[in-house]
Amino acid sequence: MKTKYYSVTLLAFMMVLSIHDCYSQTVICQTPDASINADGQNAFNQYVIKFKKQGKHFNSDLKIIPVVIHVIYRNSADRQQITMARIQSQFDATNKQLRRLNANADETRKIFLPVAADCNIQVCLATRKPDRSNFSGVIYHHYPDYNQLRDLDAIRAVTILDPDRYLNVG
Numbered sequence: 209m210k211t212k213y214y215s216v217t218l219l220a221f222m223m224v225l226s227i228h229d230c231y232s233q234t235v236i237c238q239t240p241d242a243s244i245n246a247d248g249q250n251a252f253n254q255y256v257i258k259f260k261k262q263g264k265h266f267n268s269d270l271k272i273i274p275v276v277i278h279v280i281y282r283n284s285a286d287r288q289q290i291t292m293a294r295i296q297s298q299f300d301a302t303n304k305q306l307r308r309l310n311a312n313a314d315e316t317r318k319i320f321l322p323v324a325a326d327c328n329i330q331v332c333l334a335t336r337k338p339d340r341s342n343f344s345g346v347i348y349h350h351y352p353d354y355n356q357l358r359d360l361d362a363i364r365a366v367t368i369l370d371p372d373r374y375l376n377v378g
Contacts, residue, residue, distance in 0.1 A: 256323040274334035275299075276369050277346045278378030282354050295333070295346060303330050331375070338370050349378075 277295055281287040304310040308326045316324045333345025349367055351359065368376050 253323065256325070260322060260325060268328060271329045273329060273331050273375050274373065275331050275345065275375045275377055276334050278349060278364075278367055278376060279346060280349045280351055280354055280360075280363060280378060282350075282352050287348055287350075290346075292344065292346065299331055299333065306330065334369075334374050338373065 279287065279290045281290075301310075306327045306329045308324065313324075335342060335345060337343055347367065347369075349363065351363065354363075364376075364378065367378070
């Protein structure tokens, strides 16, 4: 299952990068423990190198990952900034990157060419909650006194949907 963990970690990183402009005014960069990051990065890079040597993915089936977007907002003006159209455009851009179908793929710097590949991964908004009820894949959480440094971990703990079934982004 380590491969799944590293794939999801990479995907989470890519999703954060692709939706960065949605939160760029309020997000504070937090660096995880360097030793954990270095070990994970090394393991993932070894996996990609093995993938590239084989010339194909271990399993070439397209993997579809259901994503739940958690939007934490203080007031209605904040909420209105994160529209479904904006979220969907970020999913479209992320999927192009994951499949290496982005318009500038041919501009990949030489140093990254050995690990640049179609990941056979596609992300989509989840359409059902764990209780099987339908929803849009986006959950808005109203916290009028929200402070990212103080509240983010506590809010994540109470709002996350089953992490074995969904990639939670917020």
